[in-house]
Amino acid sequence: MSAETSKNMKEAGEVARLLSYLVLLGGSIALLVESTLIPKSRFEILGAGAFPILIYACLILLLSASSIASIRKLPKGALPDFFKGIGQWAVDRRLVFSVFACLGLYLTAMSFIGFRVSTFFFLLVLQIILGPKTRPALIISVINAVVFSFGLEYLFSTVFNVFLPRGM
């Protein structure tokens, strides 16, 4: 990796972290305001809202300091470069996005079609996406999907008396 690429990656990482500080800062301010609305108790000095206020106040201070330090560290033009490189980053991480997309669909579908069917299709689809596109890989994927969907449900219901969702 060239020094230039490494430098660009470092800058992109710093911009991403700066954005995360700002998002967390916004969230902390909103939750601090929400915490101040928690009714106080006549039985104790602090009340239910005091600890959250303390935590969010500390978070706001720390995130403000981190944001300022991060802004000072970044050179001019780092932000436009970051947005330019975001497409390539997303392409590089396509499998991670696939995993989360499949997981989201799987968890949503489970309450409708039950654990067995949803897990079978989740495993099959995800293994096909992640694995090599060959016949042996497909056979392994099917076996794995059957074992971890039908087999796992059988194990939990008979051995551990835990009944996984059956769907509507």
Add this chain to the structure above:
Amino acid sequence: MDAFLIGAAEVLSVKTLIFMFIGSIAGIIAAAIPGFTVTMAIVLTLPLTFTMQPLQGISVMLSVYVGGYTGGLISAALLGIPGTPSSVATTFDAFPMARKGEPGRALSLGVWASFFGTIISTIVLIFAAPPLAIFAVKLGPWEYFSLIVFALTIVASLVGNSLQRGLVAALIGLAISTVGTDPILGRARLHFNLEVLEAGLPFLVVLIGIFAISQLASEVEDANETSSGHAIIDRKIEFHTWTVMREVLMRPVNLVRSSIVGVVIGALPGAGGSIANLLAYDQAKRASKTPEKFGTGIADGVVASEAGNSATAGGGLIPMIALGIPGSAVDAILMASLMVHGISIGPRLILDHADLVYGMFVAMAVSSLMMLMICIVSMRAFLHVSEVPKWVIVPAVLVCCVVGAFALNNRITDLYLLGVVGLVGYSLRALDYPLAPLVLGVILGPIAETNLRRALMTDQDMTLFLTRPVSAIFLVAAVASVLWAVRAHLKSKPSQTPPKDTPS
């Protein structure tokens, strides 16, 4: 003595031993797969222990724990990839030794060093935990609050590349713990009228999401590597088991020193096997007459690193049993497993449930013996585990995570929460936020809040936190810990700056 015998009888029952045997194998296999940590193995074991007796459940988890610390050695020695973060230093000498044609000796050295490391840490645990617990019973809410402040500063300063992000992660963990009902009056707060948040965020769902889901997602970042598998370097492996045992015992100073380093590091909240592994290796190198040979495949390096990381298992249990404070994320899960069974963790644990605590001591010793036997008999078979490709393992373990999260409360909403927490965990991991402080923040948050409010309900004088000697010592230690971390952070900064004219 009665309590010891009751605990020992339960651990040594046939049913428990069978479960522990399976647990040891599962721990070794899980940790042998690169990228899969001991923490993840323990998290996945947890739902399986819900239907067991408390001691039986925790014995199984301890067997996974002890097995897991050894399993990381397999891929570290044979592939040069640490199976777990706690095997990083193991690769320094075990891998070169394997490369030089002695993979069996490297594995045997690691297994024996792990065994002796665990036994030494268990002996220290047996002698250190009870007196510390008796002392801890005398502490008030002021001391407890200060202790947790100290624990949190250690967590943030020892984990990760950035002190700021370590502290932010710990505070996010504390913030998560404030959602739901408050621990003193039970008043609802910060739930935004969402049913899933009303009872608070379930600790174990957060744990599985933060550690396991994010780790699994990060495993598939490299598209080319994901669809391929790894090959073991040499099929002709000779273990020389008994010769190697003598070889390990001929290094008593290195073995004991590394184990003590592991115990001490394990006992510090937040510092775990990964730090002990590196520190024990570093200490062995400094004390050696031939430090230049370290890194070329010498036995001292393997013994130090493996004894160091395995000894953290016993060390981490000291603050958990004595003070009710988890020494690491794994200890936090062990603590949670007892809480699931309605057993409150704290200094009274050893007084109220002595049989359980003594049973844990016995379980530690039995686990290490079991690990040793399994490794000696079936090490060759375990080597195949390192060959399982990620595209098979990742989806299957994801399903195990989903089942684990559901089995806790039988609530489908917990699964949605798992998905969201997993996504947040992956984002934080990708942004280089350390995750261990976050999880410890979640578990320490309610203890900190309860003791802070209890202290001020008892006496409104805030200066008591500073005027009570033990509380003051903890607060001074917390300040010192932060200052030390800031100093270490500033010192490491110049060395992190890349040289300007690096050739491409």
